[in-house]
Amino acid sequence: MTALLEVRDLRVTFRTADGPARAVDGVSFALAAGETLALVGESGSGKTVTALALLRLLAEPPADVDPASRVLFEGRDVLQLDGEALRRVRGAGMAMVFQEPMTSLNPVLSIGLQITETVQAHERVTRRGARDRAADMLALVGLPDPRAALGRYPHELSGGMRQRVLLAMALVCRPRVLIADEPTTALDVTVQAQILELLAELRERLGMAMLLITHNLGIAAGIADRIAVMYGGQLVETASRQTLFREPRHPYTLGLLRAAPRLDGPAAPTPAIPGAVPPATAWPTGCRFRPRCPHAWARCETAPPLLEAATAQQARCWLVEQPGGAPA
Amino acid sequence: MRIRLGLALVLALVALALFAPLLAPYPPAAQLDLETLRNVPPSVAHPFGTDPYSRDLLSRVLHGARLSLTIALLAVALAVTVGTAIGLASGWAGGLADTVLMRLVDAGLAVPKIFIVLVVLALWEKVTVVALIAILGGTGWFGVSRIVRAEVRAARDREYVAAARALGASARRVVLRHVLPNVAAPVIVIAAMGVGQVVLLEAGLAYLGVGVPQPTPSWGNIIADGQHLLLTAPWVATSAGLAVVVTVLAFSLLGDGLREHLDPRTR
Numbered sequence: 170m171t172a173l174l175e176v177r178d179l180r181v182t183f184r185t186a187d188g189p190a191r192a193v194d195g196v197s198f199a200l201a202a203g204e205t206l207a208l209v210g211e212s213g214s215g216k217t218v219t220a221l222a223l224l225r226l227l228a229e230p231p232a233d234v235d236p237a238s239r240v241l242f243e244g245r246d247v248l249q250l251d252g253e254a255l256r257r258v259r260g261a262g263m264a265m266v267f268q269e270p271m272t273s274l275n276p277v278l279s280i281g282l283q284i285t286e287t288v289q290a291h292e293r294v295t296r297r298g299a300r301d302r303a304a305d306m307l308a309l310v311g312l313p314d315p316r317a318a319l320g321r322y323p324h325e326l327s328g329g330m331r332q333r334v335l336l337a338m339a340l341v342c343r344p345r346v347l348i349a350d351e352p353t354t355a356l357d358v359t360v361q362a363q364i365l366e367l368l369a370e371l372r373e374r375l376g377m378a379m380l381l382i383t384h385n386l387g388i389a390a391g392i393a394d395r396i397a398v399m400y401g402g403q404l405v406e407t408a409s410r411q412t413l414f415r416e417p418r419h420p421y422t423l424g425l426l427r428a429a430p431r432l433d434g435p436a437a438p439t440p441a442i443p444g445a446v447p448p449a450t451a452w453p454t455g456c457r458f459r460p461r462c463p464h465a466w467a468r469c470e471t472a473p474p475l476l477e478a479a480t481a482q483q484a485r486c487w488l489v490e491q492p493g494g495a496p497a
Numbered sequence: 498m499r500i501r502l503g504l505a506l507v508l509a510l511v512a513l514a515l516f517a518p519l520l521a522p523y524p525p526a527a528q529l530d531l532e533t534l535r536n537v538p539p540s541v542a543h544p545f546g547t548d549p550y551s552r553d554l555l556s557r558v559l560h561g562a563r564l565s566l567t568i569a570l571l572a573v574a575l576a577v578t579v580g581t582a583i584g585l586a587s588g589w590a591g592g593l594a595d596t597v598l599m600r601l602v603d604a605g606l607a608v609p610k611i612f613i614v615l616v617v618l619a620l621w622e623k624v625t626v627v628a629l630i631a632i633l634g635g636t637g638w639f640g641v642s643r644i645v646r647a648e649v650r651a652a653r654d655r656e657y658v659a660a661a662r663a664l665g666a667s668a669r670r671v672v673l674r675h676v677l678p679n680v681a682a683p684v685i686v687i688a689a690m691g692v693g694q695v696v697l698l699e700a701g702l703a704y705l706g707v708g709v710p711q712p713t714p715s716w717g718n719i720i721a722d723g724q725h726l727l728l729t730a731p732w733v734a735t736s737a738g739l740a741v742v743v744t745v746l747a748f749s750l751l752g753d754g755l756r757e758h759l760d761p762r763t764r
Contacts, residue, residue: 224663260665267663272656277678283661286674290665338664 172199180235190449194402207389210399264344270331281319329360401457408482418484500754506747514562521556575634584645682759689752693745
């Protein structure tokens with residue numbers, strides 16, 4: 170299966186007062202048609218910057234995307250596209266849904282206008298045709314009375330409904346890839362579940378690939394085919410969903426899984442990973458997880474590459490080569 | 498409430514100006530009788546009195562409204578257009594262009610406007626209405642561009658701007674559709690207030706002798722006609738002076754009302 174989207178060695182540096190911040194540092198992954206890949210990590214691990222870089226949405230400066238980075242969408246490097254060609258990829262090829270449904274809609278424009286705007290940006294359609302498409306899309310994302318909803322303004326809708334509208338906006342041009350950055354974080358838990366269900370269903374119906382960005386392993390578990398765990402601007406482990414949950418190979422992944430509170434066992438304090446993500450201006454030398462890792466030993470002073478742990482599973486940890494860890 | 502009163506006054510003023518030829522009892526420049534009708538105090542025949550040239554003041558004030566309001570409205574339209582365009586460009590482009598434009602605006606705001614206007618008008622041998630509009634509009638956009646720029650800076654970092662770009666909206670579309678509406682409210686308010694200011698400025702200029710030349714009536718030159726007679730025939734200056742006061746008040750009320758109406762925080 171050839172990849173629809175292939176990211177090779179993506180590096181994004183921000184110029185800051187404290188020196189260059191290597192927010193994304195050599196991230197590579199591939200996304201096949203119809204596949205869902207979840208990018209999981211803590212705040213500050215570089216997930217959102219990765220997503221924004223894919224569509225060239227980072228302000229440059231202060232961001233600086235390494236010219237050697239490649240973002241191949243259907244074989245073309247998005248990072249080399251300019252002006253009109255780039256505009257056409259955005260929305261029609263790859264679309265993005267943002268985190269905050271409250272602020273991602275323009276408060277002074279009607280819902281209908283904001284959706285038809287996307288259609289008209291990409292296709293030659295009449296105003297009426299665009300409105301029909303918008304209404305169909307609103308029906309598809311499960312908004313009651315879509316025709317009437319076209320004339321509404323964002324403040325008249327609840328958070329869950331707004332997120333549905335944002336989905337409709339993103340999907341109305343049938344993109345091949347949907348990038349969803351924390352699409353449910355700002356929503357109530359019950360609404361979260363509905364939106365995730367909707368996402369899974371839409372992916373199925375529209376046959377698109379999805380890159381889901383989340384800090385919540387539970388969400389990734391519910392919807393992703395493959396999961397990539399990010400830490401310190403790098404991927405530290407990628408595996409299929411089943412493998413990752415059954416046999417995590419990176420201590421960080423294990424820590425994340427352990428830190429998830431369980432509802433089915435006796436109440437106990439959740440074991441947290443000690444410490445916090447270091448700032449991107451000062452990554453530790455060697456393995457970036459070393460200062461927080463319970464297994465760290467001398468070898469970790471050399472940065473490990475992504476090592477093949479099993480079929481379709483890679484982990485950035487020397488433990489993959491030396492399962493026993495530190496020689497006694 | 499304020500917005501209704503302001504709007505009513507403004508509409509009344511516009512109607513008076515529009516229908517001045519029908520409402521005015523005499524032609525505005527007609528010298529009725531230089532022997533008996535000079536400086537006549539207000540009476541039934543001449544409700545506002547007459548001026549030193551025996552012209553009917555009511556007629557002059559009504560006709561003056563046409564000129565004063567036209568100048569003010571067009572000058573404000575010019576100022577708002579230029580100011581919005583420059584503010585948009587400056588705020589959206591950022592960087593060097595922004596710095597240069599805003600320093601120019603600072604310089605413009607630093608010099609008293611009446612001074613710039615006087616200097617520039619001195620270049621014309623005879624002040625025409627077009628020149629007056631051009632210069633009043635051309636010096637009125639500094640403040641507008643500042644405010645528009647600030648709104649654009651705030652709007653360009655909004656999430657919905659990023660969202661629109663992420664879905665393939667062009668830069669032009671983003672600016673016109675998503676950014677411009679944000680600046681509309683403050684600009685409308687400034688424009689409404691600005692009309693009153695320009696009326697005042699035009700009157701001041703005419704008073705200083707650099708306004709619209711006689712015998713065409715403008716509120717400014719009516720006041721200028723009356724300046725020597727404030728003690729003997731106060732109605733000459735007062736007639737046009739009251740018109741200016743009412744106009745400034747009307748547009749201020751409208752502007753204030755609009756500000757309240759358009760700003761969701763004060764609703």
